[in-house]
Amino acid sequence: MDRFKVYVTRMIPQDGIDLLRRVADVEINPEDRPLSRNELLTNVREADGVVGLLTDRIDGEFFDAAKNLKGYANYAVGFDNIDVAEATKRGIPVSNTPGVLTDATAECAWALIFASARRVVETDKVMRSGTWSGWGPLQFIGADIKGKTLGIVGAGRIGTEVALMSRGFGMKVLYTSSSGRRNGVLDSELHAQLVSFDQLLAQSDFISIHCPLTPQTRHMFDASAFSHMKKTAYLINTSRGPVIKENDLVTALRNSDIAGAGLDVYENEPDMAPGLAGLDNAVLLPHIGSATQNSRNGMATLAARNLIAMLRGQKPETPLNSELYD
Numbered sequence: 275m276d277r278f279k280v281y282v283t284r285m286i287p288q289d290g291i292d293l294l295r296r297v298a299d300v301e302i303n304p305e306d307r308p309l310s311r312n313e314l315l316t317n318v319r320e321a322d323g324v325v326g327l328l329t330d331r332i333d334g335e336f337f338d339a340a341k342n343l344k345g346y347a348n349y350a351v352g353f354d355n356i357d358v359a360e361a362t363k364r365g366i367p368v369s370n371t372p373g374v375l376t377d378a379t380a381e382c383a384w385a386l387i388f389a390s391a392r393r394v395v396e397t398d399k400v401m402r403s404g405t406w407s408g409w410g411p412l413q414f415i416g417a418d419i420k421g422k423t424l425g426i427v428g429a430g431r432i433g434t435e436v437a438l439m440s441r442g443f444g445m446k447v448l449y450t451s452s453s454g455r456r457n458g459v460l461d462s463e464l465h466a467q468l469v470s471f472d473q474l475l476a477q478s479d480f481i482s483i484h485c486p487l488t489p490q491t492r493h494m495f496d497a498s499a500f501s502h503m504k505k506t507a508y509l510i511n512t513s514r515g516p517v518i519k520e521n522d523l524v525t526a527l528r529n530s531d532i533a534g535a536g537l538d539v540y541e542n543e544p545d546m547a548p549g550l551a552g553l554d555n556a557v558l559l560p561h562i563g564s565a566t567q568n569s570r571n572g573m574a575t576l577a578a579r580n581l582i583a584m585l586r587g588q589k590p591e592t593p594l595n596s597e598l599y600d
């Protein structure tokens with residue numbers, strides 16, 4: 275039997291490539307950068323299967339270009355880059371990588387909570403600048419975490435894990451749910467409360483965003499949302515940048531309408547809203563939520579297994595349009 279042709283839009287961990295090479299001839303973007311739109315559309319022309327990234331737009335135009343496509347595997351859990359409805363309409367299976375990056379992303383959210391509350395980045399800069407004059411009773415006062423209220427926006431896999439990790443800090447946990455359904459794990463393990471978005475804004479000391487980016491969640495955090503948060507509250511985002519209206523966040527941080535923000539994702543990556551980089555009450559990471567060896571290997575091998583299944587006409591482990599297999 276002829277081997278499949280697979281295109282990988284940017285190098286991923288070798289374990290995933292090795293799996294793909296068992297069944298396919300694999301071509302990989304040789305440069306460690308996202309492909310331009312034209313490069314993407316040109317390079318996938320002969321592909322039976324594609325492994326792509328959150329920076330690749332997978333839509334009708336892409337499917338027109340990749341005319342032999344039997345499956346597309348996203349190397350990410352977030353899939354706002356994929357027009358799933360269009361893929362389904364065309365009968366093309368698509369998949370993502372949930373589960374394997376849950377702990378890494380939840381730990382990253384906690385890194386941002388600690389760094390924001392205790393001003394880790396700001397004070398690290400002071401040490402490196404050589405301007406620290408020695409211990410002072412009023413210097414660099416931060417916020418307590420223990421016993422405070424943690425608000426989880428979107429209590430899916432990652433949001434649930436972030437909440438569970440708060441156990442060592444005896445926090446009160448609130449969460450929102452777009453479906454209105456209660457989260458049994460959070461209810462039983464933490465006696466968490468399902469609240470409205472407005473209640474969560476008003477009561478939380480730390481708000482951690484874990485919802486997917488959809489038309490409903492785009493700019494969910496804007497000037498109005500910030501005005502309903504406590505002035506002492508911190509906003510943490512490890513989901514997708516456009517959930518926050520970044521210019522409004524800059525204004526809120528500048529005016530101390532909220533205490534701080536810890537961000538791993540941005541509205542227009544890799545750019546940031548003007549002024550954000552100059553703010554000491556913002557901790558800024560370069561979208562590294564899933565960037566641990568274990569997690570990235572897991573993403574690569576899951577994406578590869580998913581694609582191999584789709585190439586063989588089988589249901590992938592983590593499909594986005596499972597109705598194609600009903």
Ligand code: DGY
Nearest residue numbers: 349350351352375564
């Ligand atoms: C994802 O998986 O959606 C992250 O943003 C990248 O790992």
